[in-house]
Amino acid sequence: MVYLMGTEPFYDNVEDPEDYIEEVCHDLYEVWKEALGTSHMPSFAVSHGYIPEEELSRQSLYARMADASEWHWWHRTNQDFVGSLQVLDWVDDRREWPYGEAYTGNAMTKSPYQAGITNFYPFLDGAVGYFFREMGVFGILFHELLHTYDAEHWHGATSTDDRTTVMLPEERGAEDKSCLFFGENYIRHPFVSPCTLSTVHSHIREHMSEV
Numbered sequence: 001m002v003y004l005m006g007t008e009p010f011y012d013n014v015e016d017p018e019d020y021i022e023e024v025c026h027d028l029y030e031v032w033k034e035a036l037g038t039s040h041m042p043s044f045a046v047s048h049g050y051i052p053e054e055e056l057s058r059q060s061l062y063a064r065m066a067d068a069s070e071w072h073w074w075h076r077t078n079q080d081f082v083g084s085l086q087v088l089d090w091v092d093d094r095r096e097w098p099y100g101e102a103y104t105g106n107a108m109t110k111s112p113y114q115a116g117i118t119n120f121y122p123f124l125d126g127a128v129g130y131f132f133r134e135m136g137v138f139g140i141l142f143h144e145l146l147h148t149y150d151a152e153h154w155h156g157a158t159s160t161d162d163r164t165t166v167m168l169p170e171e172r173g174a175e176d177k178s179c180l181f182f183g184e185n186y187i188r189h190p191f192v193s194p195c196t197l198s199t200v201h202s203h204i205r206e207h208m209s210e211v
């Protein structure tokens with residue numbers, strides 16, 4: 001199960017936050033289906049209520065993710081929760097922070113640290129930066145979600161029509177290890193390379209018994 005949940009500042013700054021998260025949840029489901037197919041597909045659900053700001057660090061997005069993971073772990077209503085938690089955050093004064101973070105490969109494990117986090121604030125006026133021009137904030141969320149299912153940056157690839165997978169690293173230098181090849185176009189699209197596909201599917205297969 002993939003849970004989506006907002007932080008308190010996200011709730012404070014987004015109009016109808018739960019409707020918005022429901023929408024994002026539905027879109028994420030559709031994109032997963034499109035990119036990875038329906039076999040081994042997790043269910044998607046919105047975790048209602050928000051994660052209180054007083055529980056969250058202001059040091060880094062990574063620290064907020066750690067705090068959010070722990071908070072959700074202790075407050076989860078489903079004691080059997082083993083899945084992936086995607087946190088929708090809103091940090092308005094840390095523009096130098098990355099847009100998203102995630103624990104790689106912890107989805108569906110016994111670890112309390114199963115989260116990814118995406119900062120929606122920089123996308124207030126639409127997509128920012130270059131890498132996610134096509135996908136915007138939603139691309140970050142999908143990218144972080146796939147990390148939790150063990151997808152890594154070196155899975156990134158550019159297809160023949162110059163589309164770039166959602167896992168392409170921001171820097172070059174990983175060519176030796178690269179799944180396919182790097183083209184010149186860094187515009188990401190919601191599709192994945194065969195490496196991502198097989199990694200995510202085998203991660204889910206391996207951890208099925210823990211669900």
Ligand SMILES: [Zn+2]
Binds near residue numbers: 143147153
């Ligand atoms: Zn990443």
